[in-house]
Amino acid sequence: MVTAPALAGRMPAVADRGPVDLPFSEADFARIAAFAHREFGLNLQASKKDLVYSRLIKRLRALGLADFDSYCRLIETADGAQEREALTSALTTNVTHFFREGHHFELLANLAVKPQLAALKAGRRLRLWSAGCSAGMEPYSIAMTLLDALPEATQLNIRILATDVDRAILDRAQAALYAEEETRPIPDRMKPQAIARAPDGQMRILPKITQMVRFAELNLMQDWPVRGPFDAIFCRNVAIYFDKPTQARLWQRFATLLAPDGLLFIGHSERLNGPAEATFTSVGVTAYRKTGSMTGPVPA
Numbered sequence: 001m002v003t004a005p006a007l008a009g010r011m012p013a014v015a016d017r018g019p020v021d022l023p024f025s026e027a028d029f030a031r032i033a034a035f036a037h038r039e040f041g042l043n044l045q046a047s048k049k050d051l052v053y054s055r056l057i058k059r060l061r062a063l064g065l066a067d068f069d070s071y072c073r074l075i076e077t078a079d080g081a082q083e084r085e086a087l088t089s090a091l092t093t094n095v096t097h098f099f100r101e102g103h104h105f106e107l108l109a110n111l112a113v114k115p116q117l118a119a120l121k122a123g124r125r126l127r128l129w130s131a132g133c134s135a136g137m138e139p140y141s142i143a144m145t146l147l148d149a150l151p152e153a154t155q156l157n158i159r160i161l162a163t164d165v166d167r168a169i170l171d172r173a174q175a176a177l178y179a180e181e182e183t184r185p186i187p188d189r190m191k192p193q194a195i196a197r198a199p200d201g202q203m204r205i206l207p208k209i210t211q212m213v214r215f216a217e218l219n220l221m222q223d224w225p226v227r228g229p230f231d232a233i234f235c236r237n238v239a240i241y242f243d244k245p246t247q248a249r250l251w252q253r254f255a256t257l258l259a260p261d262g263l264l265f266i267g268h269s270e271r272l273n274g275p276a277e278a279t280f281t282s283v284g285v286t287a288y289r290k291t292g293s294m295t296g297p298v299p300a
C-alpha cells in the first residue's frame, strides 16, 4: 500500500523553498469545501477561504506539496486516510475542558442517576455517549459525576462510549494524562477518587474513572456501529461546524438512539432544528429530554 507521505513524494514538491505563499483559487477552495462537507459535514462558507488557507498551508508544507491540486488529489485517494484526519483536525477545534457547562453534569446526576439509584444498584443498564469527545475531558467528567452520585458505579451495568473522528485526539484521551492546570475545574470533592499525580508531575485519571469509558473512532457523518438505546447523549460544540440540514439529521439520528426519557446535551451556541425538535422537551439550558417518539433508521 502506498502511504500518504510516499504518495506526496510523487507529487510536485516545494523542496527547500521555505514558507512561501501558494496560489489558492476559488476552485481549490470549492473543491476542499465540497470534500469537507461530504466527508465530515463541515460547513465552509466562502468567508472561511482565508481561514482554510492559513490552516491547510501548514499541511502542504508538512507534506512537501507544491500546490493545492496535489493536496486535493491526496485527500481524495484511498491512501489519503491519514491526511483526511489531519484535514478535519486542521479545520475544526479540539478545545474542551473538564466540567464544561457544569449544569449539564448536575442535570445528568439529578435526572438520570439519582432517581434511578435503587434500580441501578439492582442491575439496571445505564448507557451514555459522548459524541465528539475530543481529548476525553467530557467522558471523564461524566464518569466522575456518576461515581460521585453512585460510589458503586464501577461494579454496575454502566458504560460510557466516547467517540471522535480524530484518531490523534483519541490517543490523547486514552493516555488519560493532563496538566494540573487542566484538572482545576474538577470539583474538589471528586478529585480524590478521580485524579492522582503521575511521576512526571502531570495528573493521571484513576482507573475507577477510566474503566467506565470506552473510546472509539467514529465519524458522525457515516454509519454508527453503536448499540443503543442510550440514557444520555452529549454532543456538544461539534454540530456547530455543520450546516442546518446536517444538524437536523444528526438530532434525528440521536433521537432514534435515545431511550424514552433519554437526555440530549448540546453546545451552548447550538440549537435543535428539524423533525427531532418536536421529540424533545427542554429540561435546562441546551439540555433536552426525549418525550416524544422517534423510531426507525435515519440515513447517515
Ligand SMILES: C[S@@+](CC[C@H](N)C(=O)[O-])C[C@H]1O[C@@H](n2cnc3c(N)ncnc32)[C@H](O)[C@@H]1O
Pocket: 039, 040, 041, 088, 089, 092, 093, 094, 095, 096, 097, 100, 131, 132, 133, 134, 135, 138, 163, 164, 165, 166, 169, 218, 219, 220, 221, 235, 236, 237, 238, 241, 267
Ligand atoms: C470543540 S471539540 C468539542 C469537545 C467536547 N464535546 C466539548 O464540548 O468540550 C469538537 C470535536 O468534534 C470532533 N468532530 C468534528 N467533526 C466530527 C465528525 N464529523 N465526527 C465526529 N467528531 C467530529 C472534533 O474532532 C473535535 O474533537
